[in-house]
Amino acid sequence: MTAGASRDSLAASLQEVGPVLDEGGVALARELFAVLDVVDEQGPLRRALTDPAWSTERRHGLVDSLFGTRVSPGALRVLKDLAGRRWSAERDLGDSMEAVAAHAATGEAARSGHAGLASLSGELLAFNRLAEESNDVQRALTDPRASREDRGALAARLLGGSASEAGRLLVERAVTAPRGLKPVSAVRRLADVVAERQRQWIAQVTVARVLDLGQQERLIAGLRRAFGRDLVLDLVVDPALVGGIRVQVGDDVIDGSMSSRLTDLQRRMAA
Structure with a gap:
């Protein structure tokens, strides 16, 4: 296992339980932080939940036995998802649990x-x-x-x-x-x-030439429809850009490898 494996596990967990975190908000974050205190204090528990020799089912059973009646269904789902993943080191589980709890706390802010x-x-x-x-x-x-x-x-x-x-x-x-x-x-x-x-709410757009105000408005309107949220435009001009336009929203990148989406955006800009 490598440190990258833990990063991948955290990213996968956030993708899987993201809607649960956003819905649970601050209340869910409090539950997850409380469980994190237990995990940080209990070395045997931490080792069991990160031991690659333990099956996913066994780890889930341990989480159920310790927290099944003490936390909400949403918190239990998040904990079991984390427990079922692979971690490079014991501490990585706690660090990831902290990050997941923080994501839950920010969920209410993200609604705005x-x-x-x-x-x-x-x-x-x-x-x-x-x-x-x-x-x-x-x-x-x-x-x-x-x-x-x-x-x-x-x-x-x-x-x-x-x-x-x-x-x-x-x-x-x-x-x-x-x-x-x-x-x-x-x-x-x-x-x-x-x-x-x-960053999930910022569309970083690199274009080969300066866009006028009307083109910018059509571009951001198209991006908002494509991504389903009210994005903020961060526009960069790079004359050396091949393909005319590159868009990044969080980890999602639209460039020459996705020509159909680019063509649609460029058509909207030129309309």
């Missing part, structure tokens, strides 16, 4: 599209700016004598009362359970999840 995700990202980055400006705050957030509740309360005050529920949860999680990182680094790691989801 790119603007909602940008707002959530702004909350997390604003918290980090406040924390990094004060050595006293950083010491308080990392003080081993401070209880988890006290650190969480301090984080909530810094974040402010107008923060979203997802923002409060992610910051609280980063501060109270940073999993070996400094709190600001843990916040940044969770902010990376939000940024990854933001």
Whole structure:
């Protein structure tokens, strides 16, 4: 197994249970974070769930026996999906569980599209700016004598009362359970999840020549219909581009290898 195998497992899990995460939102994220605490604390459990000698059925049975009556059906489905995949190292399972929980927390922001995700990202980055400006705050957030509740309360005050529920949860999680990182680094790691989801709402379009406003409007309208969501256009002009246009939305790329879709887009632009 390689580190790439764990990345592939996480990507496959997000693809498989993505709708469950978005529907479950913050409530589901809280459940998954609570299970992550158990996995982080229990070495034998972590080893069992990542042991390639254990069959998928056996791992699923273990998840059922431990969490089947303690979590929602949505959380159980996510946990069993993760448990059924291959991991390069024990820690990779926990790291992936954290990422999946963060995806669930951002699901509610994603319902407002790119603007909602940008707002959530702004909350997390604003918290980090406040924390990094004060050595006293950083010491308080990392003080081993401070209880988890006290650190969480301090984080909530810094974040402010107008923060979203997802923002409060992610910051609280980063501060109270940073999993070996400094709190600001843990916040940044969770902010990376939000940024990854933001990219799903940005259409990065590279064209060989400058487009006028009408062409841009027709292009983004066509892309929104093709991808089924309200995309934000990021337009780049590259005269050396072969084929005239290249579109990337998240990991989905439309280029010369998909000429029929390109031809349709170019026809709409020229109309």
